[in-house]
Amino acid sequence: MQTCALAEELAADNDFILYAASLHPFARADDQELSEKERYEMIMQELQIIGRRFISQGLHVHVGMPDGETAIKVCNLIQAFLPIFLSLSCSSPFYEGKDTGLLSYRTKLFEVLPLAGLFEYMENWNHFVDQIEDLRKYGIIGGIRDLWWDTRPNPQFGTVEIRVCDLPVKFTSILALVALIQSTAAWLVEDVEGSSALSPYLLKANKWQAARHGLEGRFVDPTAILGDHPMQFRLAAMILKSRVSPYASKLGCDSYLEHLDSIISGGTGADHMCRIYQNTGDFHQVVRAIQKEFWQ
Template sequence: MDAPPTVGVEEEFLLVDPLTGVPVGRNVDVARTAADFGMDLQLEIMRCQVETNTGVHTNTADLLDELRNLRRAAAASAEKNDAMLLAVAVPPTGADQLTITSTPRYERIAERFGRVASEQGLCGCHVHVAVPDREVALRASNYLRPWLPLFLALTANSPIYHGDETGYASWRNILWRRWPSAGPPPHFDSVRDYDVAIESMLSQGLILDRKMVYWDVRPSATFPTVEVRISDVPATVQETALLATLVRATVMTSFTTDSVPVIAERTLRAAYWRAAHDGIDGPAIDPIDGNPIPVQDLLAKLIERIAPALEQLGDIDFVAAGITTVLARGNGARRQLEAFRVRRQLIDVIGELADATLDSCR
């Protein structure tokens, strides 16, 4: 039996004032402090954002340990610069201090795309799974397409924006899809079809470079991986590790399956909206038949499909326990709303997010 593909994770975080929760533009200082500790903290497009990158992992336990270490170190670096690290996908409070990180590329993006870029402050989680070549990456991408809304529902963590409820579990997903290159990718029949699509977006001015292919699953522009980008940054490291394991096992399943369903765009868009609106607390849409279905039942369908891969990874019990915990305790969206609805005070939301961000990391 071939060795399972390796996995790695990128997590984006918001930097906020510890007292007010308002975003603060200190990512350069926080990254400099992190470098003093030997940590390579990445700058994101907004000065109130940073990103952590794990190494390449062969097992979930090691991945989870590194995710904990990275959050702990990033939080400590933020604290030394009078900021607090939050695993949240949009700013819950006002965002008066949102400014673009001063790099030539980010400034070009801001100039071309205007407020779509300057109103960012959106934090996601990207899972990379190793693949041998681009053809396999596109096959995995096609296989993953129907399950992207379910991954979004599971990790939704952005129901409150600029001081009030949005009515959505993942407001980040709604905002993110304003980019012309974002959202679910088309189903591609070949690498050539994919390359033609990218060249078309470049020539039309929809993207400035290949790194701006923001589809929710894509062959990575940097690594020999397929990259899944649908998720809000999860509230806890346990949820991030759960997401990574589900994605990895789904990619593994794509290697051996003979059937890759082509989902109609209208069905996928409906499933996206439902996932962004309700998260785990409402019906999902089965991407195969288009019918409403409880989230837990759709999760069961996915687990049934990928069970052999989970068994090979030794992660079937980890996934079962993780799903049980999320459905019972709630993902970030539910936790934020429960905290907010007690007194309708944003400080309660910030406190809940701060606890979740470093849950089990200390």
């Protein structure tokens, strides 16, 4: 919180504002300036127009793991619930002054990157290490940072990294989503048995529904833990919250998790942005309202 407040203060001193969302509603990709870092320059040289159009940001959540085998188990299982996290975080309905018709257009921008998308099922930690070493050996990646999966083990930090989410537009929503992700990971570690590979077709269909429709989208749980029938993401989020609440209490983040109810009942940042634009027809009003409400 202190870091965000300091960043906001420094921005104001330089006539900028801090804007929390995954896409600016009317910024043009061709107008952006690249940060002067060698890694970014190399990425842009390789990606070309794909990289130039990628003017988005997301929420990445790291969850500490006791060992590599546990990290692989969590990565395999948590994929079933990543679309729920996405549906709660949608904040990118507009791109270059156009209504995309999606609530998370960032998701589709991200998916065209090489080695982006689903985490392929891994049998164990050694299987993961072998895959990474092959990719390094053939010069496909330089390191783990070149794998833009929706979730990935991060050996450098000893974590599982959840990367599927848009950036929520309110600080309390960020805290709620982080609490849900941490609690879900703890639940999977302690109470859910490892499984075989989940259906990639269901995983992709769920992700599309979340990106397109947000909480109104249709979710089919490939594990059947939350239910064996299609349901709205809104209901799936409520069921998942109920399942993991005891783990939130153990982790001491239950008060943050309770803020999830306001997203489930009131909608996502993308829903709010769309309402503002429908009422005003002015993207500047959207930006001002979202910036003003970040700390509420």
